[in-house]
Amino acid sequence: MQKVIVITxxxxxxxxxxxxYLIEKGxxxxxxxxxxxxxxxxxxxxxxxxxxxxxxxxxAEIAAKEGGIYALVxxxxxxxxxxxxxxxxxxxxxxxxxxxxxxxxxxxAAIPYLRATGGRIINIGSVASVIPIPFQACYSAxxxxxxxxxxxxxxxxxxxxIKVTCILPGDTATGFTDSRIKFDxxxxxxxxxxxxxxxxxxxxxxxxxxxTVAKAVFKAINSKRPPLRITVGAExxxxxxxxxxxxxxxxxxxxSKLYT
Numbered sequence: 001m002q003k004v005i006v007i008t009x010x011x012x013x014x015x016x017x018x019x020x021y022l023i024e025k026g027x028x029x030x031x032x033x034x035x036x037x038x039x040x041x042x043x044x045x046x047x048x049x050x051x052x053x054x055x056x057x058x059x060a061e062i063a064a065k066e067g068g069i070y071a072l073v074x075x076x077x078x079x080x081x082x083x084x085x086x087x088x089x090x091x092x093x094x095x096x097x098x099x100x101x102x103x104x105x106x107x108x109a110a111i112p113y114l115r116a117t118g119g120r121i122i123n124i125g126s127v128a129s130v131i132p133i134p135f136q137a138c139y140s141a142x143x144x145x146x147x148x149x150x151x152x153x154x155x156x157x158x159x160x161x162i163k164v165t166c167i168l169p170g171d172t173a174t175g176f177t178d179s180r181i182k183f184d185x186x187x188x189x190x191x192x193x194x195x196x197x198x199x200x201x202x203x204x205x206x207x208x209x210x211x212t213v214a215k216a217v218f219k220a221i222n223s224k225r226p227p228l229r230i231t232v233g234a235e236x237x238x239x240x241x242x243x244x245x246x247x248x249x250x251x252x253x254x255x256s257k258l259y260t
Contacts, residue, residue, distance in 0.1 A: 002028040003117075004066045005221065006059065008049050008106065009076030011037055013174030014124065017210035018073060018217045025218055030062050033076070049076045049102035056109050069113040071120040071221050074103040074146075079139040079176065081197045082183030091181060092138050099142040100149070107153060111162070118161035122220045123150045124213070127170045127231065130240050131251065134259050135196045151228055165220040166229050170236035171207030196259045208233055 005022055009015035010031030019029045019042050031037070031044035032055075038044075047054045063069050077099040080091060107121055114121065125147045132140035150166035157164060180201075185193035212232050220226040231237045243251050 001067070002026065003070035003221075004028045004030065004062065004068060005071045005073060006030050006032065006062060006069055006110070007073040007075060008032045008102075010040070010042075010044055011035060013176055014169070014172065014210040014213045015073075015075040016040070018075065018214040021211060021214035021218060022221070025222075027070075027221070028066065032058060049106065050097050052105050052109070055106060059109050059113060063113045068117050069110060069119065070117045071122065072106060072110040072114065073122045073124070073217055074106055075124045076102065077124070077142075078179055078181070079136065080181040080183065081136050081139070081193075081200070083135060083185060083189055083193050084137050085188075086183040086186060087138065088183065095138065095181075096142055096145075099139075100145045103146055104149060111157065111160075114157075114162045115160045119163075120221050120226065121150075121153065121157075121162065121164045122217050123147075123164070123166045125150070125166045125168045125229075127168050127236050127240060129168065131243050131255060133196075133200065133255065135193050136200065147229070154228055163220075163226050164228070165226045167213060167216050167220065168229060168231045168236070168240070169208070169213045169216075170231075170233050170239075171203040172210055172213060172232075173205055173207045174210050177201050177204045192260050199259065 005027050007015055007019050010019045011033035019031055022029050023041055029042040031042055032047050033044060036044055036046035045058050080095050103123055123146050126143040128140040129143035129147045147166045150164050154164035216230045216232050231240050
């Protein structure tokens with residue numbers, strides 16, 4: 001019997017690449033995205049991940065149809081950039097609702113099904129959770145919340161043999177870059193905001209294929225003892241390793257030289 005995987009944010013990018021890769025590996029995939037995509041190789045549901053009632057109904061329908069759910073991949077999310085003093089508080093709350101609160105709510109809804117299968121939860125974080133980037137402060141904070149939530153949840157679910165992994169991609173070439181919400185510089189930063197965000201977006205567009213993240217998701221799902229964290233890409237693993245060895249002040253200084 002095929003193991004059933006539910007993935008959010010499957011409309012494009014990492015979510016779509018992951019869905020297609022897991023299908024190739026023999027899994028049964030269901031997608032959840034803002035818009036239904038009927039031409040995909042897997043069934044999908046149109047849903048705002050912040051809609052808890054709709055999420056509960058979708059998971060119940062999938063579990064009833066397939067006889068259970070083996071894994072949940074929380075991938076849906078978006079970013080905002082710009083100087084914090086120029087941020088719109090409502091847009092910040094919306095981003096945290098999608099990137100953090102929806103992840104928490106989806107896990108809560110899926111746990112009863114995963115308890116029955118001894119399944120997996122895979123949350124998509126970011127290297128920015130370990131190395132927070134200026135003018136992307138709120139996104140960095142959101143992804144740090146996702147990682148810490150994942151680690152705490154892993155201990156909660158240990159008695160049920162449910163494994164939790166947080167995957168940290170670095171720069172990845174997806175539509176995420178163009179969908180980022182930007183808050184304009186009012187001139188006080190002398191062009192540093194635009195320079196920093198432009199560098200970040202250039203790195204993303206020249207970044208790794210989303211397939212590299214899909215392969216990390218497969219590793220977490222398929223492994224008997226998946227790690228709590230998987231950093232995607234040798235160079236990012238090295239960066240994260242060095243960042244944990246160096247004094248915090250030194251790391252922050254290096255980041256400031258790269259992005260301000």
